Amino acid sequence: MAMAAASPAWLLVLLLLSFYTSPASSSTCPLNLSYVNTFPWDRTSCLPAATNLSNCCQTLVSLIGIALAERLRTTSLFRLPDINSSAACLSSYQSHLTSLSLPSSLVSTCFPDPSYFVITPDYCASILTKQDWISKLGPTTALDSACSGPLSDLTRCGPCFTAGSQVASRLTALDGNTSHSTNCFYLTTIYAAGISSALGPENPQTASCTFGLALISSPSPSPSRSSHSVVYGVTGAALAFVVMSFSIGLYLWWSRRRKKNRASILGDPERSSRPHLRPNTGSIWYGIRELEKATSDFSQRNLIGRGGFGVVYKGVLADGSPVAVKRVLESDFEGDEEFRNEVEIISHLRHRNLVPLRGCCITNDADDRQRYLVYDLMPNGSLDDHIFVDDHKRPKLSWPQRKSIILDVAKGLAYLHYGVKPAIYHRDIKATNILLDGEMRARVADFGLAKQSREGQSHLTTRVAGTHGYLAPEYALYGQLTEKSDVYSFGVVILEIMSGRKALDTSSTSSMVLITDWAWTLIKAGKAEEVLDESLLETGEDKMNPRGIMERFLLVGVLCSHVMVALRPTIADALRMLEGDIDVPAVPDRPMPLGYGYGPVYTEGNTFVTSPALSGPLLNLGDMLR
Numbered sequence: 236m237a238m239a240a241a242s243p244a245w246l247l248v249l250l251l252l253s254f255y256t257s258p259a260s261s262s263t264c265p266l267n268l269s270y271v272n273t274f275p276w277d278r279t280s281c282l283p284a285a286t287n288l289s290n291c292c293q294t295l296v297s298l299i300g301i302a303l304a305e306r307l308r309t310t311s312l313f314r315l316p317d318i319n320s321s322a323a324c325l326s327s328y329q330s331h332l333t334s335l336s337l338p339s340s341l342v343s344t345c346f347p348d349p350s351y352f353v354i355t356p357d358y359c360a361s362i363l364t365k366q367d368w369i370s371k372l373g374p375t376t377a378l379d380s381a382c383s384g385p386l387s388d389l390t391r392c393g394p395c396f397t398a399g400s401q402v403a404s405r406l407t408a409l410d411g412n413t414s415h416s417t418n419c420f421y422l423t424t425i426y427a428a429g430i431s432s433a434l435g436p437e438n439p440q441t442a443s444c445t446f447g448l449a450l451i452s453s454p455s456p457s458p459s460r461s462s463h464s465v466v467y468g469v470t471g472a473a474l475a476f477v478v479m480s481f482s483i484g485l486y487l488w489w490s491r492r493r494k495k496n497r498a499s500i501l502g503d504p505e506r507s508s509r510p511h512l513r514p515n516t517g518s519i520w521y522g523i524r525e526l527e528k529a530t531s532d533f534s535q536r537n538l539i540g541r542g543g544f545g546v547v548y549k550g551v552l553a554d555g556s557p558v559a560v561k562r563v564l565e566s567d568f569e570g571d572e573e574f575r576n577e578v579e580i581i582s583h584l585r586h587r588n589l590v591p592l593r594g595c596c597i598t599n600d601a602d603d604r605q606r607y608l609v610y611d612l613m614p615n616g617s618l619d620d621h622i623f624v625d626d627h628k629r630p631k632l633s634w635p636q637r638k639s640i641i642l643d644v645a646k647g648l649a650y651l652h653y654g655v656k657p658a659i660y661h662r663d664i665k666a667t668n669i670l671l672d673g674e675m676r677a678r679v680a681d682f683g684l685a686k687q688s689r690e691g692q693s694h695l696t697t698r699v700a701g702t703h704g705y706l707a708p709e710y711a712l713y714g715q716l717t718e719k720s721d722v723y724s725f726g727v728v729i730l731e732i733m734s735g736r737k738a739l740d741t742s743s744t745s746s747m748v749l750i751t752d753w754a755w756t757l758i759k760a761g762k763a764e765e766v767l768d769e770s771l772l773e774t775g776e777d778k779m780n781p782r783g784i785m786e787r788f789l790l791v792g793v794l795c796s797h798v799m800v801a802l803r804p805t806i807a808d809a810l811r812m813l814e815g816d817i818d819v820p821a822v823p824d825r826p827m828p829l830g831y832g833y834g835p836v837y838t839e840g841n842t843f844v845t846s847p848a849l850s851g852p853l854l855n856l857g858d859m860l861r
Contacts, residue, residue, distance in 0.1 A: 262319035264327045265310075266302040270437055271331040274301070277449035280715070281337050290715050292345035297446035299328060303352070304429030304436035304445075311365035313422055314354035322349040359419040360410040368426060371409055376402050378423070382431040386444035393802055393823045395444060399423045400824040447801055519594030521609055525553065526560055526596055533562070540617075540667065545681075549612055557612040558593060561681075562605060571597055574606055584655065588647030590670055590680040613678060615671035618728075622666060622735055631770045634780040636675055637732050641788060643677035644669055645810040648725060651679075652718045652806050660716055664724035665705045665738070666731055704738030704749060708798050719803045726795025726803070730754050733789055735768035751796040754789065758822060763789055787812070790819045798825055 276298055281291040302324075307313055315321045329342040346352075354363055362368050377398035386392045399420075406419035428436035428445040435441065442448045529550030530537050540547035545561045552558055563574075578595045585591070596607040615621075618640065621632050632640070644664075651659040661668075661679065668681040707723035709715045727738045730750045740748040754766050763786045764772065771780055791812045797803050802823050804812065811817045 262317070262323045264324035265315065265320055266299075266306055266324050266327070268299075268302055268324070268327050268331050270301060271298065271328070272334060274298075274437065274442070275439060275450050276442075277451045278335065278337065281332070281341060283336075283338055288344065291341065294449065295328075295332075295341065295345050297442070297448040299324075299352070300425060300428065300446045301436045301442055301448075304425045307365065307425055307429035308435065313363055313365075313368075313425065314358075315352045316354070318349050318353055321352045324352065325349060357415075359415050359422050360406050362406070362422060365426075365430065368422075372402070372405065376431075378402055378427050378431040382427045382445070383433050385434065386432070386440045392444035393820050395427060396799065396802060397821070397823045399427055399445075402426075444801060447799070519609075521594050521596040521607070523596055523598045523605070523607075526550070526607060526609070528553070529558065530560055533560075545608075556593075557614075559610045559612045561608045561610070563608060571604075571606075578608070580659075584651075584659075586647060586650040586654070588643045588676070588678055589650065590678045610680065613670035613680075614673045615675060617667045618669040618671065618677065618732070619666035621671065622732055623737060631735070631768070632732075634771055634785065637771075638784075638788070639675070640669070640671070640677040641729055641732055642810070642813060644679060644725060644728060645806060645813060647677070647679035648721055648806045649810055652721070658718060660718060661721050661724075662710075662716065663702060663705070664721055664728060665702050666728060669728065702738075707800075709800055717800070718805065719800050722795045722803050722806050722809060723797075725806065725809070726792045726797075727751060729788060729792030729795065730766070733768065733771070733785065733792060734766050735770075751793070751798075755793050755822070755825065758789060758793055759824075784815075787815070787819055790822060793822050794819065797823065799823070 276294070280294055303314055315324060325342050325346055329339065332341055333339050356363065360371055362371060378395070381398035382395040384391065386395055403416070403420040403423040406423065407413060407416040410419060424445055428441050432438070432441045432445070436445075439450050443450055527533065529552050530548040531550075533548050537548045537550060538546065539549045539559065545563050547559050547561045550558050550560050574595075574597070578592070581592045582594075590610050590613065593609045593611060595609065596605075598605045621629065624631065648661065648664070651661060663681060664679070668679065670678050670680045672678060705724040705727050707720040709717075710720045710723075727750060730736075731738055734750065734754065736750055736753070738750050740750070740753070757763065757765050764782075766789055767785060771785060791804075791809055794812075795803055795809055808817065812819045
């Protein structure tokens with residue numbers, strides 16, 4: 236009786252639930268998903284502690300693509316035949332994920348509709364089997380040569396991606412319905428991994444390139460130990476326990492004393508007004524009184540910069556040193572201790588192309604606690620002051636200056652990514668955060684947004700911070716932060732320097748133009764000269780600018796700012812390309828923009844913040860060959 240009164244919506248829920256809970260009664264799964272437990276895929280985004288499920292869903296789409304490609308390889312059949320088999324596979328998929336201690340709701344959340352992996356004649360050009368593919372496209376396509384060998388690096392994966400884009404476009408044209416372009420792209424991806432690849436879809440290189448699946452390194456097995464080793468190990472462990480207990484007690488005593496001393500320093504207005512060295516660092520604790528005196532009480536006439544995360548004033552310390560004082564308005568630091576720890580990290584960074592941190596200050600007013608960072612003042616201001624200028628106010632940068640600045644920024648980023656353990660991701664590389672010293676050498680500044688990586692893995696965050704036009708798509712959409720996020724921003728800066736145009740052109744009232752789209756379109760059309768700043772094309776006795784080298788810098792900028800993470804070089808490879816040590820690969824095609832955008836955004840001056848968590852699982856599903 237109760238069932239008879241149930242609403243159609245409730246009946247639909249029960250129907251879908253039955254697909255997930257008892258698929259065996261109606262169908263079995265034709266996919267072999269056992270590799271889910273053994274394949275070296277990065278599970279970070281799907282762990283219970285992860286807060287951004289959209290990135291996990293994208294990973295799960297890529298992961299199951301391996302099984303679909305393997306099925307095509309062995310049976311010549313694309314995707315799944317009906318909704319019952321799809322429901323059975325999704326249930327099996329969840330079982331494998333659960334055995335890895337992952338949440339039991341992942342599959343039902345990411346794939347609420349069991350028909351997601353089902354194929355029909357109207358899916359894409361009526362292709363259901365490998366034979367259908369051959370009858371439509373012929374016995375061979377560009378995929379068969381471009382994707383057949385190892386796909387371990389950019390020079391091998393790039394051509395495969397380009398071929399996939401071309402074949403997907405052909406399929407869409409044959410289908411005649413542009414709304415099926417995503418489906419055709421899926422078929423192309425699965426064909427590339429399942430048929431074209433000689434190594435097969437379960438090969439990590441193939442999966443990483445074709446499906447954009449993030450991988451982890453397999454741990455090396457522990458060596459076996461003899462009985463004598465066990466005895467020595469137990470004895471050593473007992474001795475270590477005694478030493479460790481003593482050390483912990485000594486540390487706790489020292490920590491309590493250190494905190495007491497620190498509290499007395501911060502709480503004493505007289506002592507906190509004097510600068511003093513921070514232990515074990517080269518930075519200094521400044522008193523607020525000294526900073527107020529240096530900046531004339533933070534006078535507006537000394538204001539030299541403003542952004543969503545801080546206000547910067549110029550000043551002169553008592554010893555005559557010119558400094559830039561940043562009042563931190565907002566940051567990811569939850570407390571003073573975390574702020575001190577971050578300052579300690581930054582104060583240890585020493586590189587020719589980084590702005591050195593002189594010190595910091597925390598006021599002791601409980602009602603209005605302020606944090607300040609003190610840097611050396613760079614006499615020539617920011618890069619922004621020199622590339623977006625009126626010719627009559629200041630001469631434009633010469634080619635040697637532009638080249639030097641680009642190389643300096645690359646070297647500074649390379650130090651952050653590889654010269655520090657763990658690596659540091661800047662998160663806000665832009666023209667205003669690149670300062671120029673007295674010799675017009677570039678120095679990367681503003682580490683208020685910096686994030687240390689977690690043992691080389693990507694950093695996931697529900698709060699994305701950065702500047703519109705410079706943010707990498709995967710970071711803006713999914714909160715996935717890696718070294719390649721900084722590489723994207725660096726690519727935008729290269730294009731700005733070489734063209735003299737801003738990252739985001741808002742001059743048109745009807746639309747905004749990203750410099751990455753504008754430059755890519757011209758370069759792919761063979762019009763690289765039209766991207767270059769007019770001053771770089773001028774000729775004369777004092778201007779012998781090498782056209783080929785300038786165009787190489789443009790190509791590196793476009794490559795670094797590619798929307799696909801896998802097709803961007805590392806900053807180390809980008810630097811080698813810029814210096815001519817390695818060739819620049821052909822610029823790959825870009826996929827059609829399928830739902831590409833920045834999601835919910837609110838602005839803070841020139842800076843914007845977006846929260847992927849607000850939009851739920853937002854999948855860029857046409858992006859499987861990233």
